[in-house]
Amino acid sequence: MSSESLSRRSFLGLERCHVFITGASGAIGGEAVREFLDHGCLVTAYDSQPLQLSGIDAERFSRLHLLNGDVINEESVKSGFSDAEERFGPANILIVNSSAEDSTAKIPIWELSLADWKKNYQTNVQGSFLVIKHFLRSLHEAQQTSGTQLTSPAIVVTETENGSGLSAGKAGLHYGLLNGVRDEILRLDAEGRINAVAPGIVNGQQGPEPADVARTMAFLASKRAAGHISGQCIRVERGKQDPIASTTQPPKSIVKKEFAASIPRSLPKPKRNKIRVAVSIDLDAVSGWLGTNSHPDNNLADYSAGFFAARVGVPRLLRMLKKLDLSERCTWFIPGHSAESFPEEVKQVVASGCEVGLHGYAHEGAYQLTPEQERDVLVRCIEIAQNLTGKKPVGYRAPLYQLRESTLDLLEEFGFEYDASLTDHDCHPFFAPRRPALQPIDFSKPASTWMHPVKESPTLPDRRPLVCVPCNYYMEDMTPMQFLPHTENSQGYVDVRVIENLWRDRFLWIRDNEEEPVFPVLMHPDTSGMAHVIGMLERTLSWLKEWEREGEVEFLQTGQIARWWKDKMPSKQTA
Template sequence: MSFLALEGKHALVTGARGGIGSAIVNELLAAGCNVTAHDLQPFDTTPPPNVFHVQGDISDEASIASCLKQAQAHFGPVNILCANAGITNEASHPNIWELPLETWENVYRVNVRGTFLTIKHFLLAARSAQETLGRELENLAIVVTGSECGKFGQAGHAEYASGKAGLQYGLVRTVKNEIVRLNSKARINAVAPGWVNTELIGDRLDDPKELYFEAQGTVPLRKIAQPMDVAKAVAFLASHEAAGHMSGECLSVDGGMEGRVVWRPEEVLKGGGRGMEIVQAPSATSIPQSLSKPQTAKKIKLAISVDFDAVSGWLGTGAHPDNSTSDYSSGYFSAHVGVPRLLKLFARLGIADKLTWCIPGHSLETFPSQTRAIVASGAEIALHGYAHESASQLTAEQERDVLTHCIALIESLTGKKPRGYRAPLYQLSERTIALLQEHEFLWDSSLSHHDSKPYYLPLNPAPIQPIDFSPHTKASSWMHPSPDFASLPASDLVEIPLNWYAEDMTPLQFFPHTPNSAGYVDVRVVEQIWRDRFEFLREEAREGEEGLVFGLVLHPDTSGMAHVVGMVGRFLEWLRGFGEEVEWCRYEEIAGEFRERSRRMDGEAR
């Protein structure tokens, strides 16, 4: 677990286009959050996958309510609110008896009314999400960005200081006492920045503090903070892991100014300072995600694959005398709806050419246009039987004929022989392993001797004999160990392991004639299983474990469904958020690298 433990949490940041707001967004992204970035002004860049842009006015109740709904629809329930949006008047600093009422009311409309409405609808959204989930949301936290002048007062900022003071000491502490009725561990805190080195958005790009100091003829004694200084404080307060027993507090990020922002030149201590110094942000731009482990993390290879079973799934392993046209219909859905939806999703994420599709020969021949679209995406194409048949359903001759026919189909389609194989329903035999080795396949992905590391399959293994428990046999005839794959002579066939918990279909697809059929499972349960698997591997990688693979099997039949595809997209975007810690790979790339690394290590050992 990281220091902040914010990985996968959904944060909404208002005022996200500003200097402090954008720094908060970046800090939360570095902590592993999905971030909804909200601002009154439109965003002029395309967001990365783990950022969602929404535009709206926090002082308009319908607008902020709509923005919360959009955020939830995109990333799921919002765990963290960073109420950062606000305005101040940097153009002039009148005495309070000269302050126009219009200026006072405009600042109050955004800073007080807007912050209240943002918090109100965040809590309403949290209540609704908890009612749907049937449990409390994790890490429910609010962080309000106030002002150092609101905490201590400052001449020429009456409208701003009084509004921020009301937020920091009135609203924050009131919400602190009420929020626990909604969520027993929920918290609210505030950050009060002093002068921060942000640029003025508009016609003047000069720093507003420099303009102010120049106009006043004064020099600050302290260094001015950077936006990242404020962002780190916000991320700290947002984390239950780091600040879980803090609520109703207001942290100053003012370098000890305490309201005395400017000093007359004659009041500056002689020899003690040389005027204002704008310090650059340090190279480390985020709170370290680990305080104890060395930075030796190895990359995790993301082995995302798709099994395009379609109608074949009902013909082989799914064969049943009661299968009907209605059952086969879901196979046509797979081809005509599921495949285009997944291809569109993969293209949007920029990973279409980094995946592996395992396609039965029946699907190749029945749905040629969909198959051509898959090939055109740049993905690797691997074998998956012909009619999704189990090895136990075939004779040795039939299995050989199926394999050679499907090799020819893919070779005619792609111009090269397939290098990988996945047994339908993972049901291969020792005979299958020998056949793959005979045809010089590079990899198989049907077994589960491990759950996250490739390994070599044995060379032409003998079948494991079942035990005959019939009354006429003696126990001594079957009390003997089975051969251990690891102790047998190894082949060059690389196994990229998978298991039933690494796929979508088993829990999320209903099959009327299958005894263990599921299907009526909340997609968030499956998503959490996948996240837990990845988080464990991530911790292993952080400790220096090498060669880790996160495998996942999707099906257009299942992941193409309207209530599932959004979760799949959300999960894949979450994986993308880990940046340099992960690498998207085709199975052939993983197997090839494993072979190369193994041979290099063998050479070094010799």
């Protein structure tokens, strides 16, 4: 499936369902992995053999968890479900797919050895029992822990890929196991289901392709498509007859290969209000260790991270942004210290066509400065930016979001169009506030002296036309993914997929619930330039570009977003 198709919603409604697939290295298992990934699922692929898949892009691969294990070993199965839950949460869907060839299918029973029969039994009966057992156990434990039921749990069982489908072991699966588990799963979840798929001779002249079987699995796993079906065995063959689902009657029906064309894989997402994505980069480099992150124990090893940011992180981010065609649609906020310390790297940034905004001189916080120092710093940084770009900067981001009323006074005085430091709203711009300084409580005085609300000016409630484009710690990379040894909220050892999922969850909720929102993504070369982080950023931005192809996302410089928002406000509000 093309990347464009991936940006569409699954017709079967399977997005973000966690699917646990056994026998994933086989022909049918591999197609099942691909099929469920194409429907937007989180997939755990479990097998004793390595999985060989080609054409899986970075976005799909981020939703794929590969596990090595043996279905006939109970400890291995139990550990597999535990690992899968740790990665993606409890599984909603179980695909029980045999990966071993049925050695009994072509041997008359009077010539069948006990060893061959036991091997077939272990893989196709014992293995199926164990994975179903531990799937239901994990379902039960997850519901007890959360106090809620999972979304429509479903089990789909398949036969051995090269078998005849008539062995006693499989007959037991289809009749005894289906009927028994159908009742058991209902005790755990009123919407729980189990069904079976019986492929004919795979890749034979009259058999279905593995992809046909995989599509049938996805159909049976879907509550939207097959929520009314449970305890049934559907035989899949290639032929000219019309598709009919067989039950426990002798299989007379055929599911045609054209099944894929008769039910579309996906439907276009409903058109929504456009989301404007503001990609920005704070080029702190060494300055990050001088102002807000100054500490008497900072040393040469700490400053080394600043040199990495400028000389390694900046070129990496520039290449990635160029690859994604975002170089001219983003904003770099550059401290004066970085511009003067790393002129060659900063010239490369300016040459990329981006917008350049201010970010202090030495990454100093406003509360570290006197008002006179704050003015001197702003004047110097305006001059540096003008020399770099040939024009006056119109945007500002406060180092570590530390700005005060005097900062906004200066931005107004020097004609700045926007600031990107505050979060009165998390996905809509707003006019810069005009508020009194926050007064700390003096608990040595009577309560009557400090029990009073915030008072805002009734005549000048804000600083229009100065616009604020929201940004804070939850929209950036550094706080969770960069280790800063003397900063209390520093982490640095967070799995990048945690942040990737956090950003995606924010985007999807905003998309569904807000009108014409903005979606800021803030990077630092120190952090996003690191080898284990930049791949995640590329996946995330590529994912957002898939929405752009649907007409739902537009990448803009931060200044463009500020002007767009101000222009769409009623004229009386911007006067």
